Amino acid sequence: MLPAEITRAFAEKEVQAAALWAQRHDVPLTWDLANLRIRATLVQPSTGEHFYLQGDCEGYREVPPAWQWADKGFATFDLPNLAPRAGLSQPPWGSIVFHASGVICAPFNRLAYKFGPHLGLHANDWGDAVQWLSVTGEFARAYTLGDMLQVIFRDLQYTNGRLA
Amino acid sequence: MTTPANTTITVYVFAPRSPDPEPRPFTWDPHQTAVGRAALEAAHAFGYDLPAGAIVTFQVAGTGQVLDPRKSLTEVGVKDGAKLELTSWGGGV
Numbered sequence: 001m002l003p004a005e006i007t008r009a010f011a012e013k014e015v016q017a018a019a020l021w022a023q024r025h026d027v028p029l030t031w032d033l034a035n036l037r038i039r040a041t042l043v044q045p046s047t048g049e050h051f052y053l054q055g056d057c058e059g060y061r062e063v064p065p066a067w068q069w070a071d072k073g074f075a076t077f078d079l080p081n082l083a084p085r086a087g088l089s090q091p092p093w094g095s096i097v098f099h100a101s102g103v104i105c106a107p108f109n110r111l112a113y114k115f116g117p118h119l120g121l122h123a124n125d126w127g128d129a130v131q132w133l134s135v136t137g138e139f140a141r142a143y144t145l146g147d148m149l150q151v152i153f154r155d156l157q158y159t160n161g162r163l164a
Numbered sequence: 165m166t167t168p169a170n171t172t173i174t175v176y177v178f179a180p181r182s183p184d185p186e187p188r189p190f191t192w193d194p195h196q197t198a199v200g201r202a203a204l205e206a207a208h209a210f211g212y213d214l215p216a217g218a219i220v221t222f223q224v225a226g227t228g229q230v231l232d233p234r235k236s237l238t239e240v241g242v243k244d245g246a247k248l249e250l251t252s253w254g255g256g257v
Contacts, residue, residue: 013183021180024225024249045228092232097256106256140254141218146180150223150251157228 001059007036010061011145018146025153038065038145039074042153044084046160051084053152055145056110063129065148066110069102078102080164087160096155097140102163106151107135108142167194173237173244177222179210180250187247192237199240200233200253207250222248 015031015038022029028041036057041050052072055065069082076082083102090096099105105112105121113132114123126135133143142148167173173194176187188209192202203220214220221233225247231240233253242248 014181016183017179017181020183020185021178021249023185024178091230091255093253093255095255099256104256136215136217138219138254140252140256141214141220142252144181146182147252150180150249154223154228154230154251155256 002062004036004058007057007060008033011036011038011057014145017144018149021146021149027149027153029149036060039070040149042156044159044161045157046087049162051156052082053149055148057145059110063113063115064108064110064132065145067104067108067148067152068111069104081162083163084156084159085161085163087158089158091155091158094138096158097151098155098159100163104152106142106148107132107139108148108151167238167243169195173242173246175237175242175244175246175248177206177210178225178247178249179207179212181212182210194237194242197237198233199231199235199237199242202237203231203233203250210250212250219253220250221253223251224248 030039038055040053052070054070055067057065068077070077097104097106110129112120112122113126113129115129140151142151172191174189174191178187199221203222207220219233222231
């Protein structure tokens with residue numbers, strides 16, 4: 001895994017831009033420098049419900065962040081009631097990045113890949129997480145933290161309620 | 165009021181990767197310019213190094229509308245002074 005000080009150097013500029021993005025979209029955003037975690041509170045447009053998003057940036061940019069839905073205190077992760085559910089209308093590009101399992105299934109999420117013992121949904125076709133920058137296909141492209149947040153924000157409007 | 169033919173509009177584009185709080189102005193003929201082409205031009209101006217075939221578009225500030233890159237700026241209702249955020253066109257799963 002990439003040393004933390006290198007990750008911090010990569011992340012510092014990107015976090016600055018992500019913070020400006022967050023201001024434009026009224027998204028509360030925090031950056032935990034010590035633990036390399038970026039956290040955002042997003043509001044689902046259809047319901048007004050809050051969804052708590054964490055990006056674990058350990059190893060970034062060698063591997064993408066591990067994006068997960070959390071509870072309000074960021075103590076619990078990956079439960080169905082913490083993730084948004086796809087709404088009835090599909091986006092014009094085909095599919096949102098929120099899988100029915102609760103995983104954010106996009107090339108910029110480490111959890112979609114094979115990574116160590118972890119086998120994500122795309123372990124077979126996207127391969128290892130270190131290949132994230134070379135994934136091809138008609139997927140959402142996001143190569144900085146701000147761009148990743150923007151895609152997640154973009155797709156939230158196509159959701160309605162929670163997975164459970 | 166629709167933009168007359170053979171005129172241009174100036175829109176203000178934000179990019180999620182940009183550390184500059186100010187948007188950049190871009191001027192286009194809205195009847196002749198496809199959203200995708202405009203977004204690609206803006207992305208390059210902001211320093212995006214996109215892989216071949218990557219499609220970018222805009223999300224309209226305030227409404228959240230994601231613009232169809234295949235249509236012209238006029239067809240999707242972009243007017244002079246609009247504020248737009250660069251975003252990827254593409255899904256997941």
